[in-house]
Amino acid sequence: MGLELPVYQPLPSPGEHEFLVEVGFKGMRKGFYACTDPAVRVNDWVVVEVERGRDVGRVRSLGGVAQKKCGAGEVGRILNRADDEEVRQVYVLRADEERVRRKTREMVEQHQLKMKVSDAEWQWDRNKLTIYFTAERRVDFRQLVRDLARTFRTRIELKQIGVRDEAAQLGGVGRCGRELCCSTWLREIKPISLQLAKDQSLSLNPQQISGTCGRLMCCLTYEHDAYLAARKRFPREGKTIRTTVGAERVISIDIWRNTVTLQDEQRQRRTIDVEQLKSETVAQPAAPPRGEQPRAERPPRPALPNPAQPQRPPRRPRRQPEPRPE
Numbered sequence: 001m002g003l004e005l006p007v008y009q010p011l012p013s014p015g016e017h018e019f020l021v022e023v024g025f026k027g028m029r030k031g032f033y034a035c036t037d038p039a040v041r042v043n044d045w046v047v048v049e050v051e052r053g054r055d056v057g058r059v060r061s062l063g064g065v066a067q068k069k070c071g072a073g074e075v076g077r078i079l080n081r082a083d084d085e086e087v088r089q090v091y092v093l094r095a096d097e098e099r100v101r102r103k104t105r106e107m108v109e110q111h112q113l114k115m116k117v118s119d120a121e122w123q124w125d126r127n128k129l130t131i132y133f134t135a136e137r138r139v140d141f142r143q144l145v146r147d148l149a150r151t152f153r154t155r156i157e158l159k160q161i162g163v164r165d166e167a168a169q170l171g172g173v174g175r176c177g178r179e180l181c182c183s184t185w186l187r188e189i190k191p192i193s194l195q196l197a198k199d200q201s202l203s204l205n206p207q208q209i210s211g212t213c214g215r216l217m218c219c220l221t222y223e224h225d226a227y228l229a230a231r232k233r234f235p236r237e238g239k240t241i242r243t244t245v246g247a248e249r250v251i252s253i254d255i256w257r258n259t260v261t262l263q264d265e266q267r268q269r270r271t272i273d274v275e276q277l278k279s280e281t282v283a284q285p286a287a288p289p290r291g292e293q294p295r296a297e298r299p300p301r302p303a304l305p306n307p308a309q310p311q312r313p314p315r316r317p318r319r320q321p322e323p324r325p326e
Helices: 064-069 084-111 142-152 163-170 194-199 224-231 274-280
Strands: 019-024 030-035 045-050 053-062 076-081 116-122 128-134 155-160 240-242 247-254 259-263 269-273
Touching (some): 019 045, 045 084, 053 064, 053 084, 116 163, 142 155, 194 224
Parallel strands (some): 030 076
Antiparallel strands (some): 019 030, 019 053, 045 076, 240 247
């Protein structure tokens, strides 16, 4: 069991009247708010002011840490710290969201819409209900919104999210046997490309390098920089190197075993250490600059015609006289 080090959170000084606070809500949703209460600490429940009413969230960071995370977006305001009754109301709403999601799925099937309802989230004062869904194409859900508003008696907001955001919001267990990184500690989901798997010499089978969301695993980026730094010590695959044995082509490299596999002109292979390869490499003569050739190998330039002088037609060969009969 590893030792977890505490995260340093700069506390506001008594002289400061207002400081920035990062507040987290259900799933990965977060916001930044201005606070004037110096007693607010990390993991405290606070009541914040939103566009339509009030909401309750939990403090994730404050002070300088929150200032670095905050961009150029709008900043709200923290009203007060939540008491026990307000926190209890949060858990009551979370328990009711499962009923809302099931009811919404039934209404989606009635309207025959090609969309998957992922989750639902009540605002703390019940002035707004947010429905999260995924869809492959654009969906016309205008009639669905009207029916949902009549059923739940509140303002309805349907928000389309991607499959990565859906996995981060619902959570789960990955291929490694641990909880998903995107739903626990990974706050920013970066795009993942297949080039990351190629640089690490991994299998390009999508079933082996994909996560529970069906996309490439986020953990492919964790060690990518270390692989690129390690590959600089090795020759490029497919490059022909002249060694004491002769001309050999690099077939593959293994950065973990620190070995290189070579193949000579007789298609004989051998695996040697990269340090041994450096000692066996024969220095090749320096190549001429690009676009230039050695003078001995440079072909002669053809004579160019002078446009100032008229070109004479080529002479016809003289006709040999026929021999006379004797």
